[in-house]
Amino acid sequence: MNRRVYLDHNASTPVHPDVVNAMLPYFEERFGNPSSVHGFGREARDAVEGAREQIAGFLRARADEIVFTSGGTESDNFAVKGVALAAGTGHVITSQIEHHAVLRSCQHLETLGFDVTYVPVDRNGMVNPDDVRRAIRADTVLVSIMHANSEVGTIEPIREIGQVTRERAVTFHVDGVQTFGKVPIDLEAFGIDLLSFSSHKVYGPKGVAGLYIRKGTRMISVQHGGDHERRRRAGTENVPAIVGFGQAVEVRARDMQAEAIRVTALRDRLWDGIRAAVPDVSLNGHPTERLPGTCNLCFRHVESESIVLGLDLKGIGVSAGSACTSGSVEPSYVLVAMGVPLEWSMGAVRCSLGRSTTSEDIDYVIESVEPLVAKLRSLSPAAV
Amino acid sequence: MQYSAELIEHFRNPRNAGMMRDPDGVGESEYPDCMDLARVYLRVRAGQVVEARFQTYGCGPTIAASSAGTELATGRRLDELIELPLPRLVEAIGGLPDERRHAAEVVVAAIRAAARDALARLESRGEEGSCSTR
Numbered sequence: 001m002n003r004r005v006y007l008d009h010n011a012s013t014p015v016h017p018d019v020v021n022a023m024l025p026y027f028e029e030r031f032g033n034p035s036s037v038h039g040f041g042r043e044a045r046d047a048v049e050g051a052r053e054q055i056a057g058f059l060r061a062r063a064d065e066i067v068f069t070s071g072g073t074e075s076d077n078f079a080v081k082g083v084a085l086a087a088g089t090g091h092v093i094t095s096q097i098e099h100h101a102v103l104r105s106c107q108h109l110e111t112l113g114f115d116v117t118y119v120p121v122d123r124n125g126m127v128n129p130d131d132v133r134r135a136i137r138a139d140t141v142l143v144s145i146m147h148a149n150s151e152v153g154t155i156e157p158i159r160e161i162g163q164v165t166r167e168r169a170v171t172f173h174v175d176g177v178q179t180f181g182k183v184p185i186d187l188e189a190f191g192i193d194l195l196s197f198s199s200h201k202v203y204g205p206k207g208v209a210g211l212y213i214r215k216g217t218r219m220i221s222v223q224h225g226g227d228h229e230r231r232r233r234a235g236t237e238n239v240p241a242i243v244g245f246g247q248a249v250e251v252r253a254r255d256m257q258a259e260a261i262r263v264t265a266l267r268d269r270l271w272d273g274i275r276a277a278v279p280d281v282s283l284n285g286h287p288t289e290r291l292p293g294t295c296n297l298c299f300r301h302v303e304s305e306s307i308v309l310g311l312d313l314k315g316i317g318v319s320a321g322s323a324c325t326s327g328s329v330e331p332s333y334v335l336v337a338m339g340v341p342l343e344w345s346m347g348a349v350r351c352s353l354g355r356s357t358t359s360e361d362i363d364y365v366i367e368s369v370e371p372l373v374a375k376l377r378s379l380s381p382a383a384v
Numbered sequence: 385m386q387y388s389a390e391l392i393e394h395f396r397n398p399r400n401a402g403m404m405r406d407p408d409g410v411g412e413s414e415y416p417d418c419m420d421l422a423r424v425y426l427r428v429r430a431g432q433v434v435e436a437r438f439q440t441y442g443c444g445p446t447i448a449a450s451s452a453g454t455e456l457a458t459g460r461r462l463d464e465l466i467e468l469p470l471p472r473l474v475e476a477i478g479g480l481p482d483e484r485r486h487a488a489e490v491v492v493a494a495i496r497a498a499a500r501d502a503l504a505r506l507e508s509r510g511e512e513g514s515c516s517t518r
Contacts, residue, residue: 303420305443309387309395330417346419379401379447381423381439 002315005361009201009293009354010150010178011319015244016203016355022247023205026240034237035226044239051246058249059195059212061187067211067229068242072177074223075196075211076101078233079173080144082219083194084109087141091115093170094144095127095156096337102144102175115139124286125154125338133164140168146175147185151334151350152285153294155183162191171217177201177209181252182260182291193217199241203355204248208241255355260292263353266362267295270351273366278373282344284335293353298335298344302376307349310372316365319350343382387445388478394448399455404437409462409502413493415486420446422494424453426462428502433457433465438494445480445487452476453491457498462506465499468492 006014026047032040034048049063056063069075080102084092094106096118106116119131127145136143143165148155158174165172173194176185180195181202187195195212199205213219213232225234275281280300299307304320311318335345351365387395404425412423420442427435436454440447456476457465473488474480480488 301441303418303442303446306395306447309444313392313396342419376447379398379439379450380441381421382441 002313003361003364004315004317005364006317006356007351007353007361007365008317008319009357010153010291010350010352012200012206013203013354014356015200015205016248016251018251019204019244019247023240023244026243030239032239034239035228044237047239047243048237051242051249054246055210055249058253059185059187061212062215064230065212065215067213067232068237068245069209069211069233070207070235070238071209072099072175072196072198072201073101075177075198075209076144076175077105078211078222079194079196079213079219080105080142081109081222083142083171083173083217084114085112085222086218086220089113090139090141091117091137092142092144093117093119093132093135093140095119095121095146097121097125097149097151097334098144098146099150099175099177102146106144121154121337123339124289125149125152125284125334126286126289127156127161129157129160129164132161133168136164136168136170140170142171142173144173144175146177147179148183148291148294149285149334150178151332152296152338153178153291153352154286155179155289155291158190158192159186162189165193166191178291181249181256182293183256187212187214194219199245199248202248202252205241205244208238208245210245259355263355263357264292266353266357266359267293267351269359270295270353270362270365271297273362274369277366277370281373284338284340284348291352293357295351295353297349297351298340299347299349299373300344301380301382302347302373304346304348306376307347307369307372310376311365311368314368314372316368319352320348386481387448390452390476390478391445391448391480394451394477395444398438398447398451400435400437400451400458401439402437403439404435407437408505409498409500411494411497411499411501413490413497415442415446415490418443418486420486420490422446422450422453422491424450424457424491424494424498426457426498426502428462428506431463431506432461433459433499433502436495436498438491440491442490443484443487445477445484446490448477449473449480449487449491450494453495457495462499462503466496466503468495468499 180197407425409426
């Protein structure tokens with residue numbers, strides 16, 4: 001039986017046992033609708049507000065600045081469309097490597113008559129704050145830049161970009177889905193007006209996320225119905241998931257710093273081991289300003305999906321840098337934006353480490369990658 | 385990834401991988417959207433393939449299809465291979481998800497091209513139905 005090694009934590013994470021325990025009572029015992037006025041509803045309401053306080057405390061925000069949503073995608077849609085549509089018309093700035101939730105929201109705004117500037121990134125996947133500054137116009141209503149890219153892990157200069165947006169009085173949205181709970185986020189110092197963040201990236205359950213909305217930010221709702229979330233986002237709250245999210249954040253507050261150090265060391269062990277064993281491999285993303293657990297590699301003369309499949313057969317879960325595994329056969333738009341040549345980007349594989357990753361796991365992955373890549377290269381006409 | 389047991393087996397243990405010295409026919413095909421490339425080499429006697437080999441750059445299904453394709457080609461006549469039906473290869477690897485159909489397409493195209501190349505070489509040597517001295 002193969003060892004099972006999960007190296008896809010940027011995609012999702014296992015729910016922490018403390019989180020599961022916190023959630024359980026809210027399925028069968030405390031199942032009320034938080035909007036109900038009776039005791040069953042009040043106890044559910046107390047649980048939702050308790051989680052909100054936990055998360056607000058972690059972000060050093062006000063509780064009424066935290067809105068619960070169904071996922072990071074919804075948070076991004078809400079932020080981008082909510083701010084832009086409140087303005088009615090104008091110009092939006094984002095980057096070429098944002099998550100599709102931001103990119104496609106921006107593309108939708110273009111169909112409604114908005115102008116959108118997609119600022120480029122450099123070879124490391126980093127946005128230049130001066131590009132944002134130069135792009136701002138009199139009618140710019142929103143800047144949306146991710147805190148870190150999920151594929152390559154590059155951490156963007158959010159603090160500097162926030163200074164630009166503050167100087168120019170433009171609303172600043174940050175997609176923090178990949179950084180919340182992994183690296184420190186200082187809403188004030190970074191000048192963030194809206195922050196998307198997600199539960200299932202930090203050992204909480206799927207189906208719940210949040211949007212921080214700085215008090216006074218002008219935006220409209222994009223999901224209409226009841227008066228939930230102070231009339232900002234309609235829909236009965238997913239109480240067990242919200243409780244779990246709150247508990248996950250408590251655990252992260254305790255573990256984040258030490259975990260970042262441990263996982264960074266394992267990430268570097270993985271890269272050092274693979275580059276020592278495998279020729280023609282390169283690391284994507286910034287060498288130092290990168291998420292603690294993200295290691296995106298390009299293997300020349302080998303195709304991503306064949307590596308992912310081969311490792312899967314060894315019990316190792318990673319993801320392809322190209323979109324081939326999702327059905328599309330195109331190279332990763334992130335790597336294309338970074339200027340990674342096609343012959344390399346088609347062989348991109350992302351490893352994202354996490355709480356459960358051990359040094360033995362890393363060694364097993366290194367031992368598995370080397371013969372697999374050698375075998376795949378022996379099949380390839382390009383490598384001859 | 386929902387792949388058949390046959391596909392997984394061909395991917396784990398690809399048959400007939402590698403170059404062929406002095407082939408009687410060579411064919412190549414590329415799927416431009418993702419750069420999957422299959423190259424097939426044929427050894428032919430009396431118009432029939434006695435050995436087939438492949439070199440492939442591509443995803444797991446393309447590698448598996450290449451392996452299965454060389455097994456399919458071996459023992460068949462060239463005039464049969466120039467019209468090798470796509471479903472036959474898909475069946476040989478136990479089926480393919482729709483988004484991976486290109487894997488079989490690129491390999492079938494390479495086999496057909498190799499067969500055409502072998503026939504062309506035979507014709508240029510004035511040899512009908514016979515060939516390789518090996």
